[in-house]
Amino acid sequence: MVSRRDPAAVPVPEGARPRLVVATRSPHKLRELTELLHLEHAVLLSLDDLGVPGEPIEDGQTFEANARIKARFAAEATGLPSLADDSGIEVEALGGGPGVRTRRYAGPDATDASNNAMLLAALVGLPPEGRLARYVCVLALALPGDRGPRAGLPMILRRGTCRGRIAIAARGTGGFGYDPIFEPRSEPPGGRTLGMYSAAEKHAISHRAKAARRMEPALRDLGF
Numbered sequence: 001m002v003s004r005r006d007p008a009a010v011p012v013p014e015g016a017r018p019r020l021v022v023a024t025r026s027p028h029k030l031r032e033l034t035e036l037l038h039l040e041h042a043v044l045l046s047l048d049d050l051g052v053p054g055e056p057i058e059d060g061q062t063f064e065a066n067a068r069i070k071a072r073f074a075a076e077a078t079g080l081p082s083l084a085d086d087s088g089i090e091v092e093a094l095g096g097g098p099g100v101r102t103r104r105y106a107g108p109d110a111t112d113a114s115n116n117a118m119l120l121a122a123l124v125g126l127p128p129e130g131r132l133a134r135y136v137c138v139l140a141l142a143l144p145g146d147r148g149p150r151a152g153l154p155m156i157l158r159r160g161t162c163r164g165r166i167a168i169a170a171r172g173t174g175g176f177g178y179d180p181i182f183e184p185r186s187e188p189p190g191g192r193t194l195g196m197y198s199a200a201e202k203h204a205i206s207h208r209a210k211a212a213r214r215m216e217p218a219l220r221d222l223g224f
Contacts, residue, residue: 160210
């Protein structure tokens, strides 16, 4: 059971900008979404910023399902509009895996390095055309209100993808997650990985950037 946190417990000065909770504890995701959404009025806050305890149970079988779970968890815990990101990588040769297991591909305590190493090992010997993959991001916006039970919370979903292939070896130190082994489709085999892109270059094509651009009008319509 999630204990609902009273938003009044966090002082809000009169005339302050509206608050939007990003349902994450990852500073990478919070920073990236802040940069991507370009919201003029909102203050984006993480779960840690609001002192929200616990974690949602991400037992969905799709990115959409898990994004919904996380957004509802944050909205119920804070009483504030909440934006959740569920994202990962799908590899054709692995039947769409790791998919929703992207973050835990190499185990429950996996690091970016161990996940990358395991994925590279799974594709050893495959030519570029056998290494096709795509990044997927689904953003879910939960709007708390008076609609009652958990399943009744209104929800807005937006999706973005970035197609490419898995590189032969990791290259680059930028980004996070699988970026050092993901070559965007615009690159030739052996070309730059997202780990070699500047932040501006990545934001122009990334799955999260595309989802954010599609979510931004809905957020602006709500006063953010």
